[in-house]
Amino acid sequence: EVQLVESGGVVVQPGGSLRLSCAASGFTFDDYTMHWVRQAPGKGLEWVSLISWDGGSTYYADSVKGRFTISRDNSKNSLYLQMNSLRTEDTALYYCAKDLWFRELSKLEFDYWGQGTLVTVSS
Amino acid sequence: QSALTQPPSVSGSPGQSVTISCTGTSSDVGSYNRVSWYQQPPGTAPKLMIYEVSNRPSGVPDRFSGSKSGNTASLTISGLQAEDEADYYCSSYTSSSTLRFGGGTKLTVL
Numbered sequence: 001e002v003q004l005v006e007s008g009g010v011v012v013q014p015g016g017s018l019r020l021s022c023a024a025s026g027f028t029f030d031d032y033t034m035h036w037v038r039q040a041p042g043k044g045l046e047w048v049s050l051i052s053w054d055g056g057s058t059y060y061a062d063s064v065k066g067r068f069t070i071s072r073d074n075s076k077n078s079l080y081l082q083m084n085s086l087r088t089e090d091t092a093l094y095y096c097a098k099d100l101w102f103r104e105l106s107k108l109e110f111d112y113w114g115q116g117t118l119v120t121v122s123s
Numbered sequence: 124q125s126a127l128t129q130p131p132s133v134s135g136s137p138g139q140s141v142t143i144s145c146t147g148t149s150s151d152v153g154s155y156n157r158v159s160w161y162q163q164p165p166g167t168a169p170k171l172m173i174y175e176v177s178n179r180p181s182g183v184p185d186r187f188s189g190s191k192s193g194n195t196a197s198l199t200i201s202g203l204q205a206e207d208e209a210d211y212y213c214s215s216y217t218s219s220s221t222l223r224f225g226g227g228t229k230l231t232v233l
Contacts, residue, residue, distance in 0.1 A: 035222075044126060045161070045169065045212050047222035059220050100174060108214070108222040109159045111180060113168040 002026035002112045004096045009117030016086050020117055022079040022096030027112075030054070030074040033099040035110060036081050038092035038119075048094070049081065053103050064090075086121045093118050127152065127213055127225035134231040140201040143228045145213030146194055151223055153194040157216035160189055160198045163227075164209040172211075173198060200230070208232045 008020040022034070036048040049060045049070040058070050069082040079096055094117050097110035128146040135141040145152065145160075152158055158176045161169035171180050173189035176196060186202045196215070200207055213225040 044227040045163075045214075045224040047214070047224060050222075061221060095168060100171070106216060106220065107157045107175075108216050109157065109171065109174045110161075110169075111171050111174075113170075115168055 002098065004098060004112055004114035006094060006096050006114045006117035009094060009119045011120045011122060012086055013123050014086060014088055014121055016121070017082070017084045018086065018119060020081040020083065020094055020119070022114060024077045024079065024096075024098070027098065029072075029077040031102055033101075033103075033105055033108075034072060034079045035097045035099065035108070036070060036079075037095045037097050037110070037113075038090075039095070039116070040089075040092045043092075046092075047108070050099075050105075050108065051079070052105055057105060083119070086119075088121050091119060091121045125223075127215060127223050129211075129213060129225035129228045131226070132229045132231065134233055135200075135203045136233045137203050137205065139203050140199060141203060141230065142200075143198045143211055143213075143230070145196040145198070145215075145225045147196075147215050147223065148194055150219075151215040151217040152191065152196055154218060155216045156191070158189070158191060158196040159214045160187075161212045161214070162207075162209045163212065169212065203232055205232050 051070045096114040098112040100109040100111040160173040163169040177189040
């Protein structure tokens, strides 16, 4: 059974930093592109970033480019999101999501999602 | 990047059909057959309902169908059931190698 378990969400002040983690199990982690998607309270979904199965390619939404860094450790079946220079508008539930396609970078369709970890940016 | 355009809400009675539209541009929906639809009941994570415009993952009822014409994709739910009540989001791959989601549509089963 595929499981994605996010952690690391806390309350942080504007300008602060935070690292989110996602522990994956139930599939061959290093065969799939992984994503972070966020959802502000009461709002819609926003794609944040992706990293290829081998960690060699990364893409970011314009809203986080230059502030967030996605990474993965295939030896630990783990995905990460380093969040710097946090803003109040980054407040959201952050989901880790698995790409549907085997070793694919250009479809961005998600067949499994975690339950999310809540990041609150507030003074 | 602004969101793909979806109606904020739709409704229908049990047994009826509803269609949710998702309008993008020639840089996303219009250029790629990489449109997905997700169902999100309150307080839960999204669930993939349709991928590549019209394909259903295993376990998704065939009451759910997807299509696309030009820059607009559509999700049709036939034979509405109470359990279909949820928020629905479309998404599309873009020419910038990123993903745009729709703003979401709240489906109410009357």
